[in-house]
Amino acid sequence: MGERVHSTKRSSAKADQDRMSLTTxxxxxxxxxxxxxxxxxGFRSVFAVEIMPDAVATYRSTFPNAVVHGxxxxxxxxxxxxxxxxxxxxxxxxxxSIGGLRRGREDxxxxxxxxxxxxxxxxxxxxxxxxVPNLISFGPYLRH
Numbered sequence: 569m570g571e572r573v574h575s576t577k578r579s580s581a582k583a584d585q586d587r588m589s590l591t592t593x594x595x596x597x598x599x600x601x602x603x604x605x606x607x608x609x610g611f612r613s614v615f616a617v618e619i620m621p622d623a624v625a626t627y628r629s630t631f632p633n634a635v636v637h638g639x640x641x642x643x644x645x646x647x648x649x650x651x652x653x654x655x656x657x658x659x660x661x662x663x664x665s666i667g668g669l670r671r672g673r674e675d676x677x678x679x680x681x682x683x684x685x686x687x688x689x690x691x692x693x694x695x696x697x698x699x700v701p702n703l704i705s706f707g708p709y710l711r712h
Contacts, residue, residue, distance in 0.1 A: 593617075593649055593690065595641065595657030595683055599626035602656050602698070603634075615649055617641045617657075641682045646689035655690050658698035659683045 590611045594603045597616040607613065613634045618624050624638035637644055659680045687695050 590653040592654045592656055593646075593652050593686070593692075594627075595655065595686055596659055597623070597627055597636075597657065599623045600630045602658070602696075603627070603631060606654070606656060607631075611654060614652060617644055641686075644686070646686045649690050652690050653693045654696065655683075655687050655692045656696040657683060657686075 591614045592603065592606050592611045594600065594606075594613055594616040597603060597618040598620070599622075600613075600616070603613040603616065613631045615635045615637070616627050616631070617637045617639075618627060619639060619641070621638065624636055627634070628636050659682070683697060
């Protein structure tokens, strides 16, 4: 019976080690809230993109081992990050929110195509995209 417990502990330690080797990219990262949650789940942030200087400074302080692009996401070549396990992020929701004008691709804040570009270039095992519920009402936009 003691050997069985030992084996379970070893398996658990191996699972924890494997989980910590899973890597993430955080797009539109803000100060890093999504990355904190992913880290708590055992993921390691390797790269983030954020344009707001104060948020970039906070992210860098919280995740000192991650590379942070403090600028326009359109400038990033994501092919460098091919093989990262998860691309996560929340593109600006204003183009789709019922609290806004709902202009979709006509809104200069529509960076959903940049999120898609990142996923296509990185080819992660999974992606997590957070946005507003009203995004689903943009069916023709999403199919395009």
